Structures are given as structure tokens and as C-alpha cells.
Amino acid sequence: MVGRWIGMRLLVRARRFATAATRPQPEVHVDNVIVGAGVVGLAVAERLSRHTGSTFVLEKHPSFGQETSSRNSEVIHAGIYYPPSSLKTKLCIKGNRLMYAFCKRHDIPHRRVGKWIVGTGEEQRRYLEDLKNRADTLNVEVRWVNPERVRKEEPNVIADSVLESTTTGIVDSHGVMACLESKALDRGVEIFYNTNVASIAPSASNDGYLVSTISTTTAESLTIHTKRLINAAGLSSDVIANMLPGTDKPPHKIFPCKGHYYSFLPSRPCVRRLIYPVPERNLKGLGIHCTVDLAGRVKFGPDALYIDSKSDYAISPDDDRKRNFVRAIRMYLKGVEADDIHDDYAGIRPKLSGPGEPFRDFVIEQAPGYEGWINLLGIESPGLTASLAIAEKVEHLLGYERSSDGWDDIS
Numbered sequence: 001m002v003g004r005w006i007g008m009r010l011l012v013r014a015r016r017f018a019t020a021a022t023r024p025q026p027e028v029h030v031d032n033v034i035v036g037a038g039v040v041g042l043a044v045a046e047r048l049s050r051h052t053g054s055t056f057v058l059e060k061h062p063s064f065g066q067e068t069s070s071r072n073s074e075v076i077h078a079g080i081y082y083p084p085s086s087l088k089t090k091l092c093i094k095g096n097r098l099m100y101a102f103c104k105r106h107d108i109p110h111r112r113v114g115k116w117i118v119g120t121g122e123e124q125r126r127y128l129e130d131l132k133n134r135a136d137t138l139n140v141e142v143r144w145v146n147p148e149r150v151r152k153e154e155p156n157v158i159a160d161s162v163l164e165s166t167t168t169g170i171v172d173s174h175g176v177m178a179c180l181e182s183k184a185l186d187r188g189v190e191i192f193y194n195t196n197v198a199s200i201a202p203s204a205s206n207d208g209y210l211v212s213t214i215s216t217t218t219a220e221s222l223t224i225h226t227k228r229l230i231n232a233a234g235l236s237s238d239v240i241a242n243m244l245p246g247t248d249k250p251p252h253k254i255f256p257c258k259g260h261y262y263s264f265l266p267s268r269p270c271v272r273r274l275i276y277p278v279p280e281r282n283l284k285g286l287g288i289h290c291t292v293d294l295a296g297r298v299k300f301g302p303d304a305l306y307i308d309s310k311s312d313y314a315i316s317p318d319d320d321r322k323r324n325f326v327r328a329i330r331m332y333l334k335g336v337e338a339d340d341i342h343d344d345y346a347g348i349r350p351k352l353s354g355p356g357e358p359f360r361d362f363v364i365e366q367a368p369g370y371e372g373w374i375n376l377l378g379i380e381s382p383g384l385t386a387s388l389a390i391a392e393k394v395e396h397l398l399g400y401e402r403s404s405d406g407w408d409d410i411s
Contacts, residue, residue, distance in 0.1 A: 026203070026210055026225030030054040032398075033211050033226040035197055035240050037061075038069035039173065040379055041232035042180035043391035049187035050403035051395075056224060057184070057191040058213060060236075064191075065177045068234050069384065071313070071347030073261075073291050073302070076100065076110065076169040077382040080135040080142065081279060087362040088382060091393065093140060095386035096167055097410045099176075102388060105407035108175040109294050115168035115274035116145060118159035118332045124278045125161045132163055141166045156270050156334045168274060170294060173384055200229065200243040208372065228372035228398055234379065235310040235350045241375045244367055252363075252377055256310045257349040259302020262325055262341040269298045270333060277332050288328040299344060300329055306355050307348070315343045352378035364390060366397055374398065 031053035034041050041057060042064060048055050061067075076099050079092030103110040119128050135142040145162035185191065194216040201210050208227040214220070231240040238252040264270060269292065277287040290300055303325070322338055329336045352360035363377035374397055376390065383390075388408070395402065 026223050028056075028222065029225045030056050031226065032056070032228045032230065033058060033209075033224060034230045034232055035211075036232035036234055036237070037064040037181070037191060037193070038067060038232065038234050039065060039177050039180070039384055039387045040069075040234075040376060040390055041230075042177050042184065043387040044230055044232055044394050045184040045189050045191070046180045047391040047395045047403075048398075048400075049184045049189045050405060051400055055184075055189045056226070057189060058195045058197055058211070059191065059193050060196045060216065062193050064181055064193075065174065068347060068350060068380065069177060070173060071345060072173070072381065072384060073289070073299075074170055074173045074293065074384070075115075075274065075291060076112075076167075076171050077385045078115070078135070078140050078142075078165045078167045079382065079385070080131060080138065080140050080165065082361075083359070084134060084138060087364060088386070089138065091362070091386035091389040092382040093138060094392075094410075095382070095389035098388035098392075098408055099171065099385055100169070101407045101410055102179075103171060103176070106179045108172055108179055110169055110171040111294060112167065112169040113273045113292060115165040115276055116154065116157065116159075117163045117165065117276045117278065118157060119161045119163075119278050120159060120331070127278050128161050128163045135165075154271055154273070154275070157275060158330075158332050158334060170274070170291065171384075172294060176384075176387075197233075197240060197243075200240070201245065202370070228374070230374045230376070230394060230398075232376045232379075235348060237350065237375065237377045237379070241367070241377060244370060244373070246369075249368070252375075253352075253354075254310075254378070255351045255354045256307050257351045257380075258305045258307045258312065258346055259349065260305075260315060260321060260325075260346045261299050261301035261344045262322070263344040264298035264300065264336070265340055265342055269296055270336065271298060275332060277328070288325055290329070290333060300325060300341060301344075302347060304349075306351075310348060313346045313348070315346050317343060349380040350378060351380055362386075362390075364393055364397070372398065 032048050032055040034045055034057045037057050037059035045057050077092050079089050082088040132142055142163055142165050145164050196214045198212045198214050203210050209229050211224045213222050231237055233240045238254040241252045275290040326338050367373040367375055
């Protein structure tokens with residue numbers, strides 16, 4: 001990718017020194033710039049690559065998916081937790097079908113393992129009944145699991161009520177992103193890693209935007225003129241959105257929410273499928289749940305801790321945190337001791353709701369008054385599942401006709 005940067009610099013060097021205007025002068029002209037090469041940015045790039053026109057993807061890290069996209073539970077969600085009219089619900093349900101179709105078509109490892117949502121007591125039973133009614137209304141398949149089946153298939157589960165989500169699964173998120181990147185590159189998309197966006201401003205002729213960038217490896221700068229800009233910067237999406245000048249709206253704010261994961265050390269897995277407790281209030285998180293990866297390994301997490309940093313992935317040992325995990329796990333699983341779990345990794349979710357605040361939906365919109373500027377904000381869970389549906393929505397917002405790639409012709 002450094003070679004691509006240097007090659008582009010050689011092409012525009014003469015133009016760079018040919019102007020003395022105070023406003024940055026564009027050295028490269030493209031149709032689309034996507035900021036961020038997480039799973040959503042790459043999905044948008046793949047979608048736009050089906051159309052004529054040039055597309056650049058700018059990513060500050062050395063490779064794709066270095067933040068939220070690669071530090072999560074790798075679950076294909078069903079889309080039943082959120083308000084029925086929300087984007088999270090609509091795009092997750094569609095994204096679920098698209099993700100299975102995409103993985104099947106491109107031989108990406110995945111498995112429809114199903115998920116059990118478990119509850120104890122009357123209050124949690126009522127929550128699960130409401131959840132089933134919602135799923136039925138949304139035409140998402142869920143079903144009750146009788147006690148005999150629980151004892152037979154998951155003898156370590158502690159629950160009075162169990163609701164099974166049959167369309168929930170697990171996926172190799174790196175494989176998804178690698179495939180999206182490959183498809184986009186094959187169709188002419190240019191991806192520039194190690195590239196920070198320093199500023200964005202409307203062009204002098206109001207026919208797009210001037211994106212000023214800096215290479216993190218060479219410190220060289222470059223100004224790109226783009227007709228359209230898609231802000232898919234994840235944890236930094238508020239920073240990019242707030243580069244818009246002259247808006248009367250309060251600035252966007254992302255609240256970084258850190259989640260720790262623990263791996264289960266015993267060689268024999270304690271469960272065969274995903275086991276989730278009833279979610280936390282205001283959907284701050286889906287609780288410290290139990291997942292099984294494609295290799296059969298069991299892990300627990302995440303918790304939800306609001307932090308100031310957007311890059312603190314440290315997982316130093318913490319006895320109090322470990323005790324809290326074990327206490328939460330023992331609410332729905334037998335036989336898990338403190339010595340059975342080990343610090344594994346941490347992720348950070350780009351939440352739009354701060355501590356104690358109510359549910360906030362995805363923000364997917366054209367910035368008011370700025371044609372061709374699309375903001376994607378608060379794309380936390382179920383962002384991985386919804387990513388392909390989000391890309392299709394962006395395609396529509398930009399005024400493109402829907403373009404099929406064969407695998408995505410779903411009912």
C-alpha cells in the first residue's frame with residue numbers, strides 16, 4: 001500500500017507545487033471517498049465497486065478491521081432485541097440473510113449454531129415472552145426449548161425458561177473482510193492504509209469535498225477531491241462528522257465502551273451453542289454471554305465499561321473483573337470456576353448513548369445541507385451482521401440504482 005501512495009504522489013507532484021491558493025488544491029479527483037476500512041467501510045466499497053466511477057478507501061491502520069470489526073463475538077445476529085422500527089432491527093434482519101448468502105457463495109467459514117436466550121424467574125420469563133412475540137411479529141424464527149431438551153443437550157445450563165433463536169450463527173469476520181477487500185480491489189477500488197484524514201472541507205465550486213490526508217508512514221500530505229464522502233470511521237466517526245463546517249447541530253459524540261473477553265480453558269467445551277442471558281437494561285450490552293467459535297472454543301464476554309480512550313485494548317489481569325465474570329456466568333451455567341477462564345482480548349464499541357442513557361439507534365444519513373456526504377455513526381452490535389445491508393442502504397442514499405452481484409438476490 002505504501003507503493004500505491006508513492007505512485008500517486010509521483011503523478012500529482014507537479015500539480016502540487018503549481019498553485020499558491022490558500023484553499024487546499026486537489027491533487028487527485030475521485031467519485032467516492034470512504035473513510036474507514038472496517039467491515040462496514042469495506043462492504044460499502046464492494047457495493048460501490050459494482051458501479052462506474054472511482055472509489056478510494058482511506059484507513060489509518062496498516063490493515064483492515066483493526067478496531068471494532070475484529071474485536072467482537074463474531075456472531076451473526078437474528079435482529080430481535082431492538083425496537084421493531086429501528087435501523088438496528090431492520091438492517092440486522094436483512095443483513096442476517098445477506099451474510100449467510102455471502103458466506104455460502106464465497107466459501108467463508110460460518111455455522112448456523114443457534115442461540116439459547118436463558119432466563120430464571122417470572123420477570124425474565126415475561127421478558128422472553130415479549131421477545132418471542134416481537135420475533136413472531138418480525139417473522140424471525142424463535143421457539144421455546146422444553147426442559148427435557150435443555151437437560152439432554154445442554155446439561156450445564158441453568159434456566160427456568162429458554163428461547164431459541166434458530167437463525168443466529170457464527171462467522172469468520174476476518175474472512176468476510178478479506179473477501180470484501182479482494183472483490184473491491186479487483187473492481188478497481190483503491191485502498192490506502194496508514195492514511196489519516198486531517199481535514200475535510202467543501203470544494204470552492206461546491207461540487208464535492210476536499211479531503212486532506214497524511215501518510216502515517218511517510219508524513220506526506222495529499223489533497224483529494226471527491227464528489228461523495230462516506231464516513232465509516234467507526235470509533236472516529238464523530239471526529240470525521242464534526243469536520244463539517246457551519247452546522248447548527250450539536251457535535252456528534254461517540255462514547256467508547258470497552259468489553260473484555262475471557263476464554264474457557266478446559267479442553268472439553270461446557271456448551272455446544274451460544275448461550276445468552278437476558279440483556280442489560282437500555283441494551284447497554286447483551287450481557288456476559290457464552291459463545292462457541294468455529295474451532296469449538298468457548299469464550300465469555302463482553303462486559304461493558306465506558307472509558308475515555310478509543311484505543312485502550314489492554315487486558316491486564318483484574319481479580320475483581322474476573323470475579324464479576326464468574327458471578328455473571330454462574331447465573332446461567334454450572335461448573336465454571338475462576339481458574340477455568342483466562343483473559344483473552346478486549347474490544348471497544350462506538351456507542352452513541354453514554355452511561356445511563358437510553359437506547360440509541362444507528363445513524364445512517366446524508367448530512368443535512370451537504371449533498372453526497374453520508375455519516376454512519378454508532379455502528380456497534382449488530383454492525384457486523386448488518387454490514388452488507390448497511391452498504392446497500394448507502395448505495396440507495398447516494399442515488400445509485402441497486403446493483404446485484406448474484407449472491408445478494410434474497411427474498
